[in-house]
Amino acid sequence: MDQVGGAPAPSGDSALALAKVPSGIQGLDEITAGGLPKGRPTLVVGKAGSGKTLFAMQFLVNGAVHYDEPGVFVSFEETAEDLVKNVRSLGFDLPGLIEEEKLSIDYVRIEKSEIEETGEYDLDGLFIRLGYAIDSIGAKRVALDTIEVLFSGLSNEGIIRAELRRLLSWLKEKGVTAVVTGESGQGECLTRHGLEEYVSDAVILLDHRVTNQISTRRLRIVKYRGSTHGTNEYPFLITAREGIVIMPVTTLGLEHEALEDRVSTGIERLDAMLGGRGYYRGSSVLISGAPGSGKTSFAAAFADAACRRGERCLYFAFEESPSQIVRNMRSIGIDLQAWIDAGNLEIRSSRPTAYGLETHLATMLRDVQIFRPDAVVVDPISSLITVGSEADTKAMLIRFVDYLKVNQITGLFTDLTRADGSPEQARIEMSSLMDVWILLKFIESGSERDRGLYILKSRGMAHSNQVREVIITDEGIDLADVYLGPGGVLTGSARYISEMEEGEEVRNREDELRARRIEADRKRKVLEARIAALQAECQGVQTEFDRFSRELDRKKRAQSEERGHLARMRQADRAAREHDREQ
Amino acid sequence: MSNESDRKARTTEEFEAALKDTDSRYILRLYVAGMTPRSQRAIENIKNIFETNYKGSYDLEVIDIYQHPELAKEAQILAVPMLIKQLPLPIRKLIGDMSDEDRILVGLGIKMLE
Incomplete structure (x- = not known):
């Protein structure tokens, strides 16, 4: 079916490049690198209700309005009046265009029962x-919608086939760019009647699949001779304002610029844990946690912080209505309504089961394109898994995350993990897309559940490896250090009690120290007193001795004087006087 | 007087003829795209059939849509040659080179299927 072994497509700016005309259909010109092949027919294949007629009409109307290329719409199924009515809601003024001679509608009526074939x-x-x-x-421009009606209106297939071949080559000769629509066929055949045999330059497939009662529209370029083109299936929307809008997001690669700029998480302590400055701008953040662990509160804090910086935030909610989120967040001191009123915040709520993943993606991207936010919240992504498989959801999120990154929008995604079981394992697939992964986990102790916060990863920045306890109060979210005691990590009342106990112990120790200091002081004083007493005693002994010694001297002197006096009195001999002198 | 009665008689005759016309006269339009051999064949075939069976009680108008392309959309012409029986009602459409007389007569509602 696809182009096999074809010559490599010429590069876009080469002179040999295939001339193209812009379709003006949002996104299509990007995935076809310019539009439909100029002067050639393009086959648009799809089942009933897949948007073929709208595609063809948009191609013509855009040509007439934006590119000064008038167009002829040949309708084999709907009358001109029906066509006018059907596209009026999209803002297409067909009668006006017809009046200005920019558009011509020709309804070709074929009714087999009215026509007899005679030769x-x-x-x-x-x-x-x-x-x-x-x-x-x-x-x-020309649109033929749906030319296959010929096969049911006329019976000579040989003639129809020959005429179709002639018609398409005649259109090429005329140099008009044509869109030929066809019903998709079964099995090998792309179209029911093998139209691809005649329209071989470009084939676009419009698909409208319904899985689990949920419909998703997809577009794929099956073939584009002589041109490069995106080969993926692209989701598309049929919107009330713009008709077909294709989201060519899969063409995005991993080429986005990494920003150094940081944005606050909305929680001071969490900023501190992330190297002091919060998330990188343009990064993607996953907050996973059990029901009631505070994911939405974190998301709201983040949104609030973004709005506080004067930025714009788009909040996709899959579980709560905008007013419910506003009310609930007011209870923790976050006033989202003020930001909604100021135009900084927009909350888009939708049920995950409202449409398919692709449609969700396309709608979300469209919203992002229109609102141009600086920050986006998706709360929660796990809801989307109810719509598609985990692999599909991941594929969708990759595209969404890529889109946000390229546009330097910070994305915060919440993810509901089961209350039991290991959250790390449950969403391991999702986490690889994310730059920051924060886990909110209940820590059970002392018959209560407390919220613990873990930063499981944070690419490109120093971050705390500490567990914190999340405390949600009327004034917002705060993080507390958890008590790391001999019995492990303690939170909540247990932490409080432990902290008290520890405080008491400290106090006791201080008391003891004080008491001992006093005791020591006292003992020292006693000893000092004793030392003083002994010194005094010692001094007393010395004084006694000195006094005794002086007394003795005095006595000796007195004795000798007395003896001299006596000798003189007894006329003692010289020898005696000599003896006295020696004394 | 004679002049007047003459005119009266003639008027009556015309009226009766006209009455007869609306009853059984075939008003046919044959759309062709250029005077191709196929177009000429179709014209000849139709003329033959009606000259043989309904001589004098049919009107055949041949329209070349190459000359008057604006008429093609109006008359919902797709395949050519196309013969449209405008009267008597119901309107019938035939396409082809008119080579199958039986089918033409059946198609125009003139002859019933056997």
Whole structure:
């Protein structure tokens, strides 16, 4: 089916590059690198209700309005009046365009029961009508919707096939760019009647799948001769304002610029844990946690912080209505309504089961494109898994995250993990997309559950490895250090009690120290007193001795004086006087 | 007087003829795209059938949509040659080179299927 072994597509700026005309359909010109092949027919294949007619009409209307290329719409199924009515809601003013000779609608009516075939014929009638319409308004674009009706309206298939071949080569000769629509066929055949045999330059497949009662529209370029093109299936929307809008997000690669700029998490202590400055701008953050662990509160704090910086935040909610979120967050001191009123915040709530993943993605991307936020919250991504498989959801999120990164939008995603079981394992797939992964986990102790916060990873920044206890109060979210005691990590009342106990112990120790100091002081004083007493005693002894010694001297002197006096009195001999002198 | 009665008689005759016309006269339009051999064949075939069976009681108008492309859209012409029986009602459409007389007569509601 696809182009096999074809020559490599010429590069976009080469002179040989295939000339293209812009379709003006949002996103299509990006994935086809310019639009549909100029002057050639493009086959648009799809089942009933897949948007073929709208595609063809948008191609013509855009041509007429934006590119000065008038167009002829040949309808084999719907009357001109029906067509006018059907696209009026999209803002297409067909009667006005017809009036200005920018558009011509020709309804070709074929009713098998009204026509008898008697011999050979050809479809010159169609050629002439079409040729006349093209010439009268100078049309550059043509839509044939759905030409396969010929097969049911006429019975000679040989003639129809020959005429189709002739018609398409005639259109090429005329140099008009044509969109030919066809019903998808079964099995090998792309279209029910093998139209691809005649329209071989470009084939676009519109798919409308319903899985689990949920419909998703996808577009794929099956073939584009001589041109590069995105080969993926692209989700598309049929919106009330713009008609078909294709989201060519899968073309994005991992080429986004990493920013050094940081944005606050909205929680001071958490900023501190993330190297003091919060998340990187343009990064993606996953907050996973059990029900009631405070994921939405974290998301709201983040949104609030963004708005506080004067930025814009888009909040996708899959579980709560905007007013419910506003009310609930007011209870923890976050006033989101003020930001909604100021136009900084927009909350988009939708049930995950409202539409398929692709449609969710496309809608979300469209919202982001229109609102141009600096920060986006998706709360929670786990809800989307109810719509598709985990693999599909991941694929969708990769595209969404890529889109946000390229546009330097910080994304915060919450993820509900089961209350039991290991959250790390449950969402391991999702976490690889994320730059920061914060886990909110209940810590049970002393018959109560407290919220613990773990930073499981944070790419490109120093971050705390400490567990913190999340305390949600009327004034917001705060993080507390957990008590790391001999019995492990303690939180809540247990932490409080432990802290008290520890405090008491400290106090006791201080008391003892004080008491001992006093005791020591006292003992020291006693000893000092004793020392003083002994010194005094010692001094007393010395004084006694000195006094005794002086007394003795005095006595000796007195004795000798007395003896001299006696000797003189007894006329003692010289010898005696000598003896006295020696004394 | 004679002049007047003459005119009266003639008017009556015309009226009766006209009455007869709306009853059984075939008003046919044959759309062709250029005077191709196929177009000429179709014209000849139709003329033959009606000259043989309904001589004098049919009107055949041949329209070349190459000359008048604006008429093709109006008359919902797709395949050519196309023969449209405008009258008597119901309107019938036939396409082809009119080579199958039986089918034409059945198609126009002139002959019943056997």
